[in-house]
Amino acid sequence: MGTEIFVGVLLVFAVITVLKAVRVVPQGFEWTVERFGRYTHTLTPGLAFIIPWVDGIGRKINMMEQVMEVPGQDVITMDNAVVKVDGIVFFQVLDAAKAAYEVAQLEVAIINLVMTNIRTSIGSMALDESLSKRDEINAKVLVAVDLATHPWGVKVNRIELKDIQPPRDLIDAMAKQMKAEREKRANILEAEGFRQAAILRAEGEKQSAILEAEGEREAAFREAEARERLAEAEAKATEMVSTAIAAGDVQAINYFVAQKYVEALKDFAASPNQKLLMLPMETTGVLGSLAGIAELAKAVQDKAAPTSLPRA
Template identity: 55%
Template structure:
């Protein structure tokens, strides 16, 4: 009877020892094993066996990337402005032995280090720099915290400031400053647009003046050429061209006077002698340009010489045979 109880007790003891010696480590974790209070080994993920009773698991270290919140804290900037800032930090354990034995409460230590480093970095900057250079601040925080945690077997992968809240009066002042800056830019843009418009208008007027001057120059050349031709014709003894030239100018002046917006009433006839002279000159020119034609003799008689008549002379009355 006693032998049976002994066997049962021995069997139970073996089972208990077997169970306590087997360690299943999940993926993403490492277990620190101590033997009689001294570091023995590090168990990697999977099935592991340790010496029972005298060996035990000291710590279960998470090897994955872990996030730590950096609580809100008040920071005094270089120009004595009080701001409230908070952030978030990511780290990963590279050496589980150092993370276990080199620091107590790893996450709390990293959180406290991030808070003090944030106050140091932000306190060395002005408020304007603090609000406009957030990326530079994050880089400085990451570099400082990563160097401090290197002896703990930890690598800080990223640190970000989530919010920076300046005082309410400073926010209002910044709003007024922003509005004034936008108004200034709008005025500058309007002034530039007005300047460009004036330049374009001036350039258009200059081009129009150049074209008008060129047109007047060509018209003057044409007038000079016409005057020269008339002078040559007069020098050769032909006065009809001079009469036609003066009559044309008279007609142009009369036409301009008739279509003038200031002209209300024009009474005719008006100095028709000038018009008659112009038409006479034109008639003489056409007569000189046309070849001469022999008059047709009447039946049974000698040829009759037509009487010379001007463009405004009345036709002669026919002669009667009985009178």
């Protein structure tokens, strides 16, 4: 009976020893091995063996990239505005031994580092800069935190500020300021539009006046040219009449006088203020001139007609 108990105890001891000697490390993790409390080496993912009852598993370190929430905190900007800031941090352990034994409470240490550097970065900026330069703040905090966590075997990949929230009264004031700025820009654009329209209208009137003046000048030039040609024609007609009179042709003067008389009567008749035209007794002189014109035309025709041949 005692032997059976001893064998049973021995079997249990053997099973426990095997279990302590064989370790299966899951993917994405690394386990540290301690011998009598002192770190010896690190187990990578897969099947591993250690010395039972001598070696033991120290820390199980997650080697995957991890995400942590950065709790919200009140931060005072350079111009004494209080804003509430929160964010997220992405980090990954690269050296399991350093992460296990170089720092206690790794995640708490990283969060505190991020919060401290966020306060430092935003505290060196004015409110407007902190709201508009979020990428610059992220970059500054990332560089500082990554440098501080390097001795811990940790790589901080990204730090993102999720929200920068000013106080409510400050938000209302900023909204009013933005509205006033937009109204100012709208008024400026409207005034610029009126100014441009006035300039274009003035340019159009100027071009119209120039074209009108050029048209009047051209019309005056053509009118003067027409009067000049009319005067030339009148002088030529007078010269021809004078030549005819000098040659002894009295009918030419009658033609000339009659033409002027008729033109004068035509002008009188075309006048809008004349409804009744009364001719003097000397109108018979005009008839005589017309008769002279007829005789002159007949004489011209007689001279131009060919001489009739004698009949056989």
